[in-house]
Amino acid sequence: xxxxxxxxxxxxxxxxxxxxxxxxxxxxxxxxxxxxxxxxxxxxxxxxxxxxxxxxxxxxxxxxxxxxxxxxxxxxxxxxxxxxxxxxxxxxxxxxxxxxxxxxxxxxxxxxxxxxxxxxxxxxxxxxxxxxxxxxxxxxxxxxxxxxxxxxxxxxxxxxxxxxxxxxxxxxxxxxxxxxxxxxxxxxxxxxxxxxxxxxxxxxxxxxxxxxxxxxxxxxxxxxxxxxxxxxxxxxxxxxxxxxxxxxxxxxxxxxxxxxxxxxxxxxxxxxxxxxxxxxxxxxxxxxxxxxxxxxxxxxxxxxxxxxxxxxxxxxxxxxxxxxxxxxxxxxxxxxxxxxxxxxxxxxxxxxxxxxxxxx
Numbered sequence: 495x496x497x498x499x500x501x502x503x504x505x506x507x508x509x510x511x512x513x514x515x516x517x518x519x520x521x522x523x524x525x526x527x528x529x530x531x532x533x534x535x536x537x538x539x540x541x542x543x544x545x546x547x548x549x550x551x552x553x554x555x556x557x558x559x560x561x562x563x564x565x566x567x568x569x570x571x572x573x574x575x576x577x578x579x580x581x582x583x584x585x586x587x588x589x590x591x592x593x594x595x596x597x598x599x600x601x602x603x604x605x606x607x608x609x610x611x612x613x614x615x616x617x618x619x620x621x622x623x624x625x626x627x628x629x630x631x632x633x634x635x636x637x638x639x640x641x642x643x644x645x646x647x648x649x650x651x652x653x654x655x656x657x658x659x660x661x662x663x664x665x666x667x668x669x670x671x672x673x674x675x676x677x678x679x680x681x682x683x684x685x686x687x688x689x690x691x692x693x694x695x696x697x698x699x700x701x702x703x704x705x706x707x708x709x710x711x712x713x714x715x716x717x718x719x720x721x722x723x724x725x726x727x728x729x730x731x732x733x734x735x736x737x738x739x740x741x742x743x744x745x746x747x748x749x750x751x752x753x754x755x756x757x758x759x760x761x762x763x764x765x766x767x768x769x770x771x772x773x774x775x776x777x778x779x780x781x782x783x784x785x786x787x788x789x790x791x792x793x794x795x796x797x798x799x800x801x802x803x804x805x806x807x808x809x810x811x812x813x814x815x816x817x818x819x820x821x822x823x824x825x826x827x828x829x830x831x832x833x834x835x836x837x838x839x840x841x842x843x844x845x846x847x848x849x850x851x852x853x854x
Contacts, residue, residue, distance in 0.1 A: 537684050541847055544686070547581040548755040549845065550700045557698055558776055560823040561709040569773040569825055576782045577699045582692060583840035585746035585757045586654035586765065587666070589645055595666050596622060609672035621665055624657035624833035631835045640742060652745040654763040654838040660806045660830045663691060663766045663839040670841065692842035693785045694769040694807045701759040701810065701822045703752030709821055711752040711759040717817050725749055726761030727813050728820055743813045760820035763838035764812040771805040771827035804830040812836035
C-alpha cells in the first residue's frame with residue numbers, strides 16, 4: 495500500500511474522529527493533522543489519443559545510415575538513441591485541415607484565452623500557404639494550373655498542404671494546442687500536452703515503424719511490392735513522375751502504412767522537423783530524446799549571429815525526389831523561412847506517463 499493510499503485512509507479515519515469528538519476543524523492543519531499527504535482534490539489524469547494520431551511506443555533504435563550514403567556527405571553515421579513515448583499524426587496535415595486554421599483566423603476571429611492571434615494582414619503574409627511555389631520552384635514549368643487550384647479547390651482537400659515555412663508549421667501547432675485545450679477547459683478537463691513538430695530523432699524512429707536499421711518505412715530493400723506497384727509517391731527515374739500513379743503530390747494515405755500505422759513517411763511531401771540542421775549534429779546530441787539547437791541562430795542566445803541563415807531539418811523525401819531521399823536515414827535541410835511546393839509537415843505530441851509496457 496503506497497503513501498497516497500495510506501494518507502487517504504488516514505483522512506477518512508480522522509474525519510470520523512473529528513465528527514464524533516469535535517476535536518478537529520477544517521481550519522486546523524487543513525484536516526491532515528500536519529502530515530504530508532499531498533494536495534487534496536487534484537483531478538485525475540488519463541492520456542487521450544488525439545484524433546488523427548497514432549501512439550508511438552518508447553524504444554531504442556540506431557539512428558542514421560540504413561543503406562547507401564554518399565561518402566562525401568559524412569553526416570549520417572549510426573548512433574544508438576532512446577526515444578520516449580509520443581503521438582504522431584498518421585498522415586501529413588492536409589489542405590483542408592490547414593484551411594480550418596486559416597478560416598479561424600481570417601473569418602471566424604475566435605478568441606482563446608492566453609493565445610495571441612496576429613492581425614489579419616500579418617496572418618496572410620506569414621501563415622497563409624504560398625501558392626506561387628508551384629511556379630517559382632521549377633524553371634520552365636507550367637505550374638499555373640496547380641498554383642490556381644491546389645490549396646483552395648475541393649479536389650485537393652485531402653492532399654498535403656505545402657508552401658508552408660517552418661514558422662507557419664510551428665504556429666499551426668500552437669493554435670491546434672490552444673484550440674483543443676480551450677474546448678477541454680469548457681468541459682472541465684485538464685489540458686493536454688502541446689502539439690508540436692517532431693524532433694528529427696522522433697521522426698526517424700517513427701518512420702522505421704519498429705524495424706531497426708530499416709532502409710524504408712516498409713522495410714528493405716525495394717521500392718516496389720511483389721506485384722510491381724510503387725510503395726510511395728516519388729520520382730522513380732529521370733523524367734518519370736507518373737510511375738507511382740501521381741504526377742505531383744497525392745492524396746494522403748494512398749500507400750500502405752508502416753508498422754506503426756503511419757502513412758507517407760516516405761514520399762508525397764517532405765516534412766519539417768523541430769531540429770536545427772547541422773552536419774555534425776548526430777554525434778553532438780544526447781542519446782536520450784535528442785534535439786539539436788543551433789544557438790548561433792537563436793536571437794536570445796549570446797552566440798547569436800545574424801549573418802547565419804537558420805536551417806531546419808526536413809525528412810522523408812517528396813513527390814519530386816529520387817528514392818535516396820525516401821530512405822529513413824537520409825538527412826537534408828531547408829532554410830527556415832523557405833516555402834516549397836514539396837515541403838509539408840505533421841504534428842507530434844509528447845505522451846505523459848509510463849515509458850515502457852504502456853497501454854495507450
